[in-house]
Amino acid sequence: MTRLYNDPVDFADEMIDGFVAANKNHVRRVSGGVVRSTRTPEGTVALIVGGGSGHYPAFGGIVGSGLAHGAAMGNLFASPSAQQVESVATAANRGGGVLLGYGNYAGDVLHFTQAQEKLNAAGIPTRSIAVTDDISSAPLAEKEKRRGIAGDLTVFKAAAAAAEAGYSLDDVVGVAQRANERTRSFGVAFSGCTLPGAGAPLFSVPEGRMAVGMGIHGEPGIEETDISTADELAERFVAALLEELPEGIDTVAGNRVGLILNGLGSVKYEELFVVYRRVSQLLEQAGLVIVDPEVGELVTSFDMAGASLTLFWLDDELEGFWRKPADTPGYRKGSVAAVEQLEASEIAEAEAVIIPVSSAESRAAGWVVYEAIEAIASVVDSNVDELGRIDAVAGDGDHGIGMQRGARAGAAAAREALEAGAGAKTLLDSAAAAWANRAGGTSGALWGVALSAVGASLGDTMEPGPADVAAGVAAARDAIMSFGKADVGDKTMVDALVPFSATLADEISGGTELATAWQRAADVATAAATATADLLPRMGRARPHAEKSLGTPDAGAYSLGLIVQSIAVVLASHREEEK
Ligand SMILES: Nc1ncnc2c1ncn2[C@@H]1O[C@H](COP(=O)(O)OP(=O)(O)O)[C@@H](O)[C@H]1O
Numbered sequence: 059m060t061r062l063y064n065d066p067v068d069f070a071d072e073m074i075d076g077f078v079a080a081n082k083n084h085v086r087r088v089s090g091g092v093v094r095s096t097r098t099p100e101g102t103v104a105l106i107v108g109g110g111s112g113h114y115p116a117f118g119g120i121v122g123s124g125l126a127h128g129a130a131m132g133n134l135f136a137s138p139s140a141q142q143v144e145s146v147a148t149a150a151n152r153g154g155g156v157l158l159g160y161g162n163y164a165g166d167v168l169h170f171t172q173a174q175e176k177l178n179a180a181g182i183p184t185r186s187i188a189v190t191d192d193i194s195s196a197p198l199a200e201k202e203k204r205r206g207i208a209g210d211l212t213v214f215k216a217a218a219a220a221a222e223a224g225y226s227l228d229d230v231v232g233v234a235q236r237a238n239e240r241t242r243s244f245g246v247a248f249s250g251c252t253l254p255g256a257g258a259p260l261f262s263v264p265e266g267r268m269a270v271g272m273g274i275h276g277e278p279g280i281e282e283t284d285i286s287t288a289d290e291l292a293e294r295f296v297a298a299l300l301e302e303l304p305e306g307i308d309t310v311a312g313n314r315v316g317l318i319l320n321g322l323g324s325v326k327y328e329e330l331f332v333v334y335r336r337v338s339q340l341l342e343q344a345g346l347v348i349v350d351p352e353v354g355e356l357v358t359s360f361d362m363a364g365a366s367l368t369l370f371w372l373d374d375e376l377e378g379f380w381r382k383p384a385d386t387p388g389y390r391k392g393s394v395a396a397v398e399q400l401e402a403s404e405i406a407e408a409e410a411v412i413i414p415v416s417s418a419e420s421r422a423a424g425w426v427v428y429e430a431i432e433a434i435a436s437v438v439d440s441n442v443d444e445l446g447r448i449d450a451v452a453g454d455g456d457h458g459i460g461m462q463r464g465a466r467a468g469a470a471a472a473r474e475a476l477e478a479g480a481g482a483k484t485l486l487d488s489a490a491a492a493w494a495n496r497a498g499g500t501s502g503a504l505w506g507v508a509l510s511a512v513g514a515s516l517g518d519t520m521e522p523g524p525a526d527v528a529a530g531v532a533a534a535r536d537a538i539m540s541f542g543k544a545d546v547g548d549k550t551m552v553d554a555l556v557p558f559s560a561t562l563a564d565e566i567s568g569g570t571e572l573a574t575a576w577q578r579a580a581d582v583a584t585a586a587a588t589a590t591a592d593l594l595p596r597m598g599r600a601r602p603h604a605e606k607s608l609g610t611p612d613a614g615a616y617s618l619g620l621i622v623q624s625i626a627v628v629l630a631s632h633r634e635e636e637k
C-alpha cells in the first residue's frame with residue numbers, strides 16, 4: 059500500500075524531484091531522467107540505464123561513480139520513451155559512445171531501440187544490452203526472451219567498470235554481453251503491490267501462498283505453493299540456480315560467484331539475512347566461493363513482498379569489475395577517488411521545438427484531429443479500469459493507466475501545437491511525442507509511431523481528403539507492424555488494426571464518404587478485437603502466460619476498438635455540420 063502521495067498522476071515526477079534534491083552531489087536532473095553531476099573523463103563510454111520507476115534504486119539510484127552515467131526514468135512500471143532515453147544519453151555523452159542498458163521488457167526494447175537509432179543517426183555511436191537474468195521467464199532454449207530483474211545490477215556494474223577502465227565501446231559491449239550470459243536470477247513473491255492512488259493492488263498472491271517465478275511487475279510465475287520456511291526458500295533458490303550453469307561452465311565446484319539476495323520492497327532486511335545464512339552455507343557446500351555478496355534492496359517492485367537470488371558467475375576480468383568501488387545514491391561499495399562537480403552549463407539539454415509553416419486548410423484539419431485525440435482521451439478515461447483489468451489477466455495490468463497518461467498528454471500537446479499555428483502533421487508529431495513520452499510502455503511506443511505515420515500522410519500544407527486519411531491509417535498499420543514485428547493472429551492490437559485499415563480503404567475507394575466509411579471500419583475493428591479472446595498471445599508481456607489469456611480479449615486490441623469508435627462520433631459530428 060502506498061500511503062504518501064499528492065496527485066497520483068504526478069507521483070513519478072515529484073519522486074524524481076525529491077530524489078534529485080536529496081542527491082545533488084551525485085545526480086542532476088535533465089529532460090527524461092538524471093545524469094551524473096560529477097565529471098567523467100572525456101572520451102570514455104557512457105552507460106545509460108533505464109526503465110520504469112517504482113524499482114528504486116533501479117534506475118536513477120545507481121547513477122554515479124563506478125556505475126551508470128545517466129538513467130532514463132520512465133513512469134511507474136512503464137519504460138521511458140525513446141525521447142527520454144535520447145535526451146539523457148545526449149546529456150551524458152562524453153565522446154566515447156553510449157551503451158544503453160535495460161531489462162528485457164517489450165516496452166523498454168521498443169523505446170531504447172528507437173533511441174539507439176536516433177543517437178546513431180545524430181553521430182553518437184550507441185549500442186545496447188537487454189538484461190535477461192530471470193530463469194523462470196523462459197526456458198534455456200529461448201533465453202533471449204527472458205526478463206531482466208536484479209541481475210540488471212551485475213551487468214551494469216561490469217559494463218560501467220569497463221567503461222571507467224577506458225575500454226572502447228565494442229569492448230564495453232563485449233563485457234556487458236559476457237556478464238549477462240553469466241548472470242542468472244530466480245525469485246518468488248508473497249504479495250502484489252499497490253501503485254499510488256490505486257484502490258486495489260495491481261496484482262495479488264493469495265494469502266499464505268508464494269508465487270514462484272513471479273515477475274517484478276506481477277507477471278504470473280511458473281507455479282504457486284504454500285509459503286516455505288526461510289531455509290526451504292534458500293534451498294529452492296540455490297537448487298534452481300545450480301541446475302542451469304552458464305555456457306562454458308561444466309561443474310559447479312571451484313567457481314567464484316558474485317551474489318545478490320534482493321528484496322522486492324516489503325521483505326525485511328532481517329528476513330533476507332535469515333535466508334542468506336542458508337544460501338551461503340549451501341553455496342559453500344557446493345564448492346563455490348562467494349565474492350562481495352549484496353543482501354538488500356537493489357531492484358524493487360514498489361511495496362511488493364518477495365525476494366530473488368542472483369548468481370554472477372565470475373571470470374578474472376568480471377571479478378575485477380564486480381569488486382571495483384562505486385558511489386551512487388542507492389549503491390555504495392569501497393571508496394572511490396574524489397570527483398569534481400560539473401557546472402550546470404556543461405550538461406547539454408535538448409533544443410526547443412520549432413513549428414513549421416502550415417496552410418489554413420491543414421490547420422482546419424488539425425482542429426478535427428485535435429477533437430479526435432480529445433475523444434480518445436475521454437474514452438480511455440471512461441474505460442481505464444476495464445483496460446487495466448483485461449491487461450492484468452496475462453499482462454501487468456497497466457494498459458489503462460498507460461493509455462490514459464498517453465492520450466491525455468497527446469491531447470494537451472495537440473492543443474498547444476494548434477494554438478502555436480501548427481498544421482495537421484506537426485500537431486500529430488507533437489501529440490505522438492507527448493503520448494510516447496508520458497505513456498512509455500509498449501503501447502506508448504506503438505501509438506507514438508502510429509500518430510506520426512498518420513501525420514506524415516496528412517502533411518502541414520495540404521487539405522487532406524478521405525483517401526489521405528485511409529493512407530494515413532495504412533501507414534500507421536505498417537509502422538506498428540514493422541516496429542513491433544507482430545503479425546495478425548499474435549493477439550495484439552494488430553488484429554484489430556489490420557481489418558480496420560482494410561475496411562476503411564475499401565469503403566473509401568468504393569466512394570463511401572469518410573464518416574460512414576470510418577464507422578463501418580470501426581465496427582469491424584470492434585468485432586475483431588472481441589474475437590482476440592479466442593487467440594493465444596505470441597507477443598508482448600502476455601506471451602509467457604498464453605493459456606491464462608484464452609477467453610479474454612487482448613487489451614491493446616480492445617482499446618483500439620474503443621478509440622476508433624470514439625473517432626467515428628467526431629467524424630459524424632463534422633458530417634452533420636457540413637449538411
Ligand atoms: N509487438 C507488438 N506489436 C503490436 N502490439 C503489441 C506488441 N506487443 C504488445 N502489443 C500490444 O500492447 C498491448 C500492451 O500494452 P501496454 O500494457 O501499454 O504495454 P506493456 O505490456 O509494455 O505494459 C498489448 O495488449 C498488445 O495489444
Ligand SMILES: O=C(COP(=O)(O)O)[C@@H](O)CO
Nearest residue numbers: 109110135137163164165499
Ligand atoms: O515495466 C517496465 C517496462 O516494461 P514495459 O514493457 O514498458 O511495460 C519497467 O518497469 C521496467 O523497465
